[in-house]
Amino acid sequence: MSRLIDLAIGAALLTGAVSHGYLYIHGYQHIPAIGPGFLALASGSATLAVLIALGGPWWLRVLAFVASLGALVAFGLSRTVGVLGFVERGWQPIPHAALSVVAEAVVVVLCVAALVPRVAGGSRS
Numbered sequence: 001m002s003r004l005i006d007l008a009i010g011a012a013l014l015t016g017a018v019s020h021g022y023l024y025i026h027g028y029q030h031i032p033a034i035g036p037g038f039l040a041l042a043s044g045s046a047t048l049a050v051l052i053a054l055g056g057p058w059w060l061r062v063l064a065f066v067a068s069l070g071a072l073v074a075f076g077l078s079r080t081v082g083v084l085g086f087v088e089r090g091w092q093p094i095p096h097a098a099l100s101v102v103a104e105a106v107v108v109v110l111c112v113a114a115l116v117p118r119v120a121g122g123s124r125s
Contacts, residue, residue, distance in 0.1 A: 002114060003055070005110055005113055005114050006052050006053060006055060006114070007053055008106070008110055009049075009052050009053075009061065009064060009107055009110045009111060009114065010048075010049040010050065010052050010053030011049070011053075012103045012104075012106040012107045012110065013045045013046070013048050013049035013052065013064055013068075013103070013107055014045070014046060014049040015099065015103040016041075016045050016068070016071065016099075016100050016103035016104050016107065017041070017042045017043075017045035017046040017049060018042075018046075019096045019099050019100045019103065020038045020039075020041050020042040020045070020071075020100065021038075021039075021042035021046075022096065023038055023093065023096055024038040024039050024042060031086060032084075033084045033086075034083065034084065034086045037074075041067065041071060044063075044067060045064075045067060045068075048060055048063060048064045048067070052064060058114075058115070058118055061111045061114050061115055062111070062115065064107055064111050065107070065108060065111035065112070065115070067107075068103075068104040068105075068107035068108050068111070069104075069108055071100065071104045072101065072104050072105065072108065075097070075100065075101055075104075
């Protein structure tokens with residue numbers, strides 16, 4: 001079961017990475033501070049996707065959890081108070097806003113599912 005969860009985490013991370021990479025290439029690269037953030041998230045998520053899908057160490061799932069949760073928080077802030085002066089409205093740009101939110105939420109849930117047994121079992125390896 002953990003192998004299936006790892007593959008699903010990898011797929012969800014890759015989905016978010018492709019979406020953020022697309023947005024970076026198609027205009028977000030020109031937004032100061034935000035553009036580089038999209039590029040870093042896309043690169044980091046793609047790297048984590050491959051490493052987790054290949055069965056990398058447990059702490060990669062912690063990194064994936066933190067990155068995806070951070071992306072969700074940034075999304076929420078960008079729709080409310082803004083992030084470094086950057087504000088979007090609703091689910092724009094379509095379909096990437098919704099696609100990214102779903103992908104990041106799936107990563108968060110699956111990482112919790114992968115890590116809870118480890119914490120509950122007290123494993124230190």
